Amino acid sequence: MEAMDFTVASADTGCQEPPNTLVDWALEILSTADPDEKARLGDLAASRWLRGDIPLPYDPSRPARPPPDRPARSAEVRLLPPSRMPKLGKGGSAQSRLAMLHSLAHTESWAVDLSWDIVARFGAAMRMPRDFFDDFARVAQDEGRHYTVLSARLRELGSHYGALPAHDGLWDSAMRTSHSLLARLAVEHCVHEIVHVSTMKISLKTGHRDFISKLIKK
Helix, strand or coil, rough: CCCHHCCEEECCCCCCCCCCEEHHHHHHHHHCCCCCHHHHHHHHHHHHHHHHCCCCCCCCCCEEEEEEECCCCCCCCCCCCHHCCCCCCCCHHHHHHHHHHHEEEEEEHHHHHHHHHHHHHHHCCCCCCCHHHHHCCCCHHHHHHHHHHHHHHHHHHEEEECCCCCCCHHHHHHHHHHCCCCHHHHHHHHHHHHHHHHHHHHHHCCCCCHHHHHHCCC
C-alpha cells in the first residue's frame, strides 16, 4: 500500500527519498533480504512504473551500476546442495504436499530476484527499450504476488517459508548466463519455467487443487 512506501536515505541530505529510476528500484529490491519485503517492494515498484510514476528506466547520463553478485537473501532459509535435498514426493502425504508448497514458494522468491536482476543487469547496459522494462516489471510483480500467496498458505498450514531446506540451483544457472541476455532468457525464463509449471501440475493432483488453480489465475 502507498502508506507503506519505500524510502532510502540520501547520503547528502539525510532525507528520505525513493529511487529515481526503475533500475535503481531493481537494485534496492535485490539488496533487500526479507522475502516478504522484497515481494512488497517489487509490487510497489512495478505498480509505480506501469502507471508512469517512475519517469525513467535508467539514467543515461551515468554508467550502469552492476547488480550484486548475489541478491540479499534471508538467512532463515537453510541452503543445501541440490544433490542433498530431500525428495519432494508426489504429494501423497501432508508432509509431501507441504514440501511441494515450500519448494514453490522458494522458486517464486528466487523468480522475484531473477526478474529484477535481468532489469538491473541488462536493462541499462544494453539500452533496452521501454517494452523490455514493462514486460519484466509485470513478470516481477506476478512472481512476487505468487510468492506472497504461497507464503500465506504455508502459514495457514502452520508452517512458514524457511521451515524446510532449499537449494539455490536457480541462481547458480543465472550466474552461468550473466554474460548473455539471450542465454538468460532461454535458461531461466523458458527451461526453468517449464519445470516450475510441471511442479504446479503435480500439485493440482494433490490436496492443493483449488489453491494452485487460484494461484495460476492471478
